[in-house]
Ligand SMILES: Nc1ncnc2c1ncn2[C@@H]1O[C@H](COP(=O)(O)OP(=O)(O)OP(=O)(O)O)[C@@H](O)[C@H]1O
């Protein structure tokens with residue numbers, strides 16, 4: 001879809017990139033409320049940079065199910081530019097960081113190890129590992145830029161894992177000549193007082209080296225343009241006023257109102273966001289609705305083939321329903337990967353499910369995902385399979401130690417302990433319920449006995 005407005009913000013991002021091209025590490029944070037258009041802004045920047053000589057783009061997003069996987073957002077960003085390198089360039093670009101990059105990109109590890117033979121396996125003390133990795137990543141970005149600039153864009157960092165959070169904090173204090181422009185983003189309405197990203201957000205807000213861009217709601221003229229682009233016609237004054245009032249200039253809310261109006265017979269603009277999503281979901285056939293519910297639970301782009309055949313309580317996921325799920329706009333498909341169109345939709349769709357149905361979907365996903373143990377574990381927790389989640393956290397902690405022996409591994413081990421305690425309590429509670437049940441029968445027996453005695457006394 002055509003991007004509306006945001007020229008000033010794109011100009012500031014372009015200027016930061018120019019500073020990087022001149023050899024000065026630049027840092028920008030983009031914030032805004034959910035749906036204000038941060039990802040759209042980054043996509044537009046990326047689109048404008050295509051074919052720009054000397055600029056490479058490494059862009060990744062943090063996603064909630066991988067918030068326990070070390071450096072998940074950073075790995076996602078590096079995957080594109082590194083996997084597109086021919087084998088012959090890998091030794092030159094990865095250089096001494098080949099070992100670290102192989103750990104960050106396990107799907108490419110075999111290729112990297114073949115192209116960049118390492119005589120002695122790298123050994124470093126746990127406390128040095130993070131430093132080596134950060135240095136390695138920056139070295140790779142510098143070599144990738146080779147005379148130009150590298151844009152490292154990390155989106156949705158409110159879901160960042162501890163490693164990615166530490167990476168961003170480390171970048172703030174860095175004072176080196178590097179042709180890198182770091183752009184990070186998060187939604188401030190996702191952060192409560194105790195959110196783990198809070199301290200990083202505070203550092204980003206205060207650090208003198210960081211340029212801040214706050215995405216504001218659309219102005220009325222921008223909203224009007226947005227409606228024209230989205231609906232292909234000029235709105236009536238009444239419709240425009242209603243969308244201004246309901247959306248407050250938030251493009252996601254405005255988009256949702258227009259989609260519901262277009263697709264749902266009898267939709268009212270006064271309906272809540274969740275009611276409109278529920279109405280859109282209600283229009284779908286079973287096969288398509290099943291896809292939308294599963295993608296809402298998956299919460300990240302995924303190869304559709306890896307989900308086909310998944311068994312759910314209400315049937316099997318078949319390829320048949322996918323086109324309808326995409327057609328209705330609740331899911332999107334790009335290069336074989338599918339995802340729920342907006343995270344905000346995912347939250348609503350999941351909240352519409354009954355707990356048993358929601359748990360069954362997460363259990364089915366956890367049993368099928370080939371990904372890292374941290375992600376499977378995230379789904380086992382949502383499936384309320386405490387035993388599997390506890391074991392998963394231990395496995396995820398062990399896996400995390402290879403990359404980030406600090407925060408990530410520790411978080412998994414602590415959670416495993418918490419779940420272990422919780423599981424014992426649940427077992428205990430079950431015994432307690434059995435006891436109550438026994439007492440219940442004892443109480444009934446006692447009451448009957450007392451009744452018989454009373455009847456006898458009264459009769460005499
Ligand atoms: N400048 C824009 N021009 C046109 N459409 C936009 C613009 N900004 C946002 N949108 C539309 O609004 C919706 C939300 O945008 P986007 O996904 O970029 O928001 P976000 O801030 O990244 O929030 P989230 O991460 O929760 O999705 C999308 O449908 C997008 O197409």
Ligand SMILES: [Mg+2]
Nearest residue numbers: 038039040156
């Ligand atoms: Mg986004």
